[in-house]
Amino acid sequence: MAEGGARVELRGVGVRYANGTADAVHAVDLTIDAGTFAVLLGPSGCGKSTLLRTINRLVEPTAGTVLIDGADARARPATELRREIGYVIQAVGLFPHYTVAENVAVVPRLLGWDEARIRERVDELLGLIRLDPERYRDRRPRELSGGEAQRVGVARALAARPRVLLMDEPFAAVDAIVRASLQDEIARVHRELRTTIVFVTHDVDEALRLADRIVVMNAGRVVQNGPPDDILERPADDFVRELVGVDAETRRLALERPLIER
């Protein structure tokens, strides 16, 4: 697998869950260029996770096609596809019976890398996410803080040099200070590796901070797709205006409060 990212294209992607009466995701056309940091932004239940999970086929679309670098995601077994796509979730989901090193090594092992190469890669990744290999390699997940655990989650997802990294609200469960440092890390990792990242959040600040492109979703549809400036300055409709506008107002108030107290 080469460094850099793959282009992700969704063509008319729709998802209706077996028990659902409406589409959770409806007729989404979206192209994410290679190496882009794309953020899916929208309110709870609008279909962000569902859409994200169609990319690694944890959810199979009931309509449309997902293409990775032009190749239909369905052309190969889903397990093979997933080994080339990193996946990070809010709950982290480290394997508690594995050490940090073993967690990071999961995908390389599935791919049959030899042990020497795996060991080298594990240390390289721990370095990348700024956890001292000597100190962290042999720890168990229960011996990590929430922030450290999610760093390991990111390292596990990056282990086999995926060209696409999917992240579903990865930093939503940690406190604001840790979140900010994790955001810095992922931005740096993206600059270094140029992996295509598709990142889900409902936090507007986080989206503005990280995104090359923001994809705003509402009720299963993409309502706007553009660079952060565009979203702020030229919201496509009232929904988008309110989404970023209300938040801008909150931020302004949050900045003012200390002044009042002084």
Place this chain on the structure above:
Amino acid sequence: MAHLGTHVALAGTALVVALALGIPLAGLTADRAWPRAVLLALAGGFRVVPSLAILMLALPLLGLGFGPALLALVVLALPPILVNTDVGLRSVPRATLEAARGTGMTERQIGLRVRWPLALPVVAVGVRTATVEVIASATLAAFIGGGGLGDYIVGGLQTSDFSELLLGAVSVALLALAADSALALTQRKLAI
């Protein structure tokens, strides 16, 4: 000594059979609503029937001897094994399984590398419970001619030989304690 041998053989065989049946069975039903409901209902039903009653029920159906005693003990050992295997498998966090799926493990790899290893400590508790129950209840097998250390107790009762009765009771207790501590150690090794 022969009594001890029979006792261990009886309890050991019953456990092996119950494990061989119970663990795969609970594994198969854990993710299937209806089969699981049936299995847990059966396990719950058998759990509340006293072991003596199971042994006495086995008597008219299967007659006397090692075989019927074995069958009754298997029935006795199954509920904790079934229930704990089920609980163990189902208590693996969804996020862990989701992450496993996301790495590109096959369903089989998820089972072998993640789900079963994480369920194992809970399964082990069930095995420990079943072991102690089976060793203790194997004593009752003597009443239906199954042999074992219970013979000392039956004999002691018939001849009012208190020391023989005591020998039986104490040796069963020691055996159960020994098995329990051995399993407790194993369990600690399994703990994550």
